[in-house]
Amino acid sequence: MVHASLLCALLLCCFVHTGRGRPEGEDYMNDNEEYDYGDEEQEGAASEPPAPAGPPPVITSRPLDISAKPGETVLLPCDIVNLAPNYAVLWLNGSTMLYSDSFRTQGVSPRVDRLANYTLRIRGVRLEDSGTYTCRVSSDPPVAVSHKLLVPSPAQIVKLSPDSDHRTLLLGSPLTLECEAVGHPEPQVTWTKPGSVMPDGKKAVRSSVVHIPAVTLEHAGSYECEAKNGMGNVDVRKFTIQVQYAPKITAMKEVVNSGVGYESELQCEVDALPQATVSWAKNGKPVASGGHVKVETFERLHVLRITKTRKDDFAVYTCVAQNPIKTESAVIELTGAPSIANFVTSNSTGNSETLQWVIESHAPITEYTLRYRKRKTNEWRTENPVVEDPMGNQYKVTHTLTNLAPGDYEVRLSSKNSYGLSKESAPQHFSIKDYGEAAQSKVEANANPGSTAVDTRPTFAVLVSLLSLRALLQ
Incomplete structure (x- = not known):
């Protein structure tokens, strides 16, 4: 009976201590207080792990220069000692990340994989695989080794x-x-x-x-x-x-001199790419082959031929060349007037100048007009050379300008027949020297006292010779 009473008392104490049977809503003392679990321990848990103890990692693989043929498998070693668990091992091709530990970067070819010993393996190498590959350990400071891969091609x-x-x-x-x-x-x-x-x-x-x-x-x-x-x-x-x-067009002669009854030939040379279409016009109106007019082409040379030229054929003609790029033209005048005088020669004698030209005219020349002036002045003078008989249709003009003052001159010549006046010839230039000044200079030199001894010696020698000759004659 006593033992039973003790057992009941112990069970009651345990029930009261564990809180079982506590009235609902009754709190323990200080249940609403906030407990401090230790801020220092929480801060310590969020900080970086301490650096591993022991020697730093070392890569024992040496840099390699590897040459591989297309299709071969290449192994790039990266042997590491003292590698702590919290260090990452990276593989890069140039600046492109290939692997971080065992994780392959997205987009990297499946031909490239990293082995368990950190060696990088490239299977079926291609031309584009050539480059520099680097194995790097993320220690402080980092350590690395680089290999160069060359796939010759x-x-x-x-x-x-x-x-x-x-x-x-x-x-x-x-x-x-x-x-x-x-x-x-x-x-x-x-x-x-x-x-x-x-x-x-x-x-x-x-x-x-x-x-x-x-x-x-x-x-x-x-x-x-x-x-x-x-x-x-x-x-x-x-x-x-x-x-x-665009067409490049050149008139072989800008003025063609002809005569009634003669054959006249107008020529223009055309160079173009694409090839140009060439046509002719007379006083702005189209000209076609027919009758006494023929249009001919010899590669780049284009010819308008007029047989037995008539008076109404004398006109201004246009050679027109056109291709998809541009249209170009050249103007040729067919005239019965004399040709432009062609200068032949000139000759100076004292204060005179003789000049010579040749002119072509199918109709008789009736007049020449020669204009001349001192250069750099506007004082033109005019003379009319004599018209001499031609040799066929060739006229030779010879004229002498006299009493010319010393200086530089310019001269031009034109001619006239029943069809009109020719254009003036190109200007010709000549010079008249001042012989009077040269002679005067010589006299002044002889009168110079400083040269008396030199000048009198020849005179004295002549006098002695004359006296000797007189003695012999006596």
């Missing part, structure tokens, strides 16, 4: 501009020649212009880009780009540049 041109075999440009347009090549070692790119020279005058230009600010006709032709790197294959690309331009 022959030179190959991957970009060519112009990108077609034939390129057409307008005269004066800019042109850039571009030739981009790949390969290992890096290819050497050379531009040439077979059978000619490059725009800078050299036979070859070692550059991937050649710029021509404004193309000329000399820039037209074939060009070659050559890429080589000593790996056996030499890649060559060719193309042709064509330079188009």
Whole structure:
């Protein structure tokens, strides 16, 4: 009975101590107080872990220069000792991250993987895999080793501009020649212009880009780009540049002198690309072949031929050349008037000047007009040389200007027949020397007292000779 009473008392104490049977809503003393769990411990938990104790990590692998053929597997070692667990091991290609520990960067080829011993493996290497690979440990300071991978490959041109075999440009347009090549070692790119020279005058230009600010006709032709790197294959690309331009038209004679009943020939030379269409006009109206007028073409030479020229054929003609770029023209006058005098020669005698010209005229020349003046003055003087009989339709004009004062002169000649007055000849120049001043200078030199002894010696010698001759005669 006593034992049973003790057991009941112990059970009651345990019940009261654990709070079981506590009335609902009754709190323990200080239940609403906030407890301090230790701020210093919380701050310590958020801080960086202390640096690992022990020696720093060391990469024992040495840098390598590796040459691999396309398709081979390459191993890039990174042996590390003293590597603490909280250090990361990184692999980079140039500045591009490949691996951080065992995590491959997104976008990295699955051909590239990192082995358990930190070696980087590249399977089926390609040309683009060439570069510098670095294994780095994120210690402080970091340690690293770099390997160079070279995948030799022959030179190959991957970009060519112009990108077609034939390129057409307008005269004066800019042109850039571009030739981009790949390969290992890096290819050497050379531009040439077979059978000619490059725009800078050299036979070859070692550059991937050649710029021509404004193309000329000399820039037209074939060009070659050559890429080589000593790996056996030499890649060559060719193309042709064509330079188009507006017609260039030249009148062979701007004035054609003819006569009634004679054959007249008007000529113009035309050069153009694309080829120009050439036509003729008389006083602004189209001229076509027919009757005594024939239009002929000999490659670049275009001829308007008039057989048995009539008086009404004398007019102003226009040679017109047209292509898609532009229309150009040249004016030719067909006239019965004398030709422009062609200067032959001149000769000076004292204060006179004799000049000679030749003139062509199919009708009799009735008058010559010669104008002359001292140069740099406006005082023109006029004379009319004598008209002499021609030899056929060739007239020779010879005229002497007399009593000319010393100085520099300009002279021009024109002629006239029943069809009109010719144009004046090109100016001819001649000079008249001042012989009077030269003689006066000589006299003054002889009268100079400083030269008396020199000048009297010849006179004395002559006197002695005369006296000796007189004695002999006696």
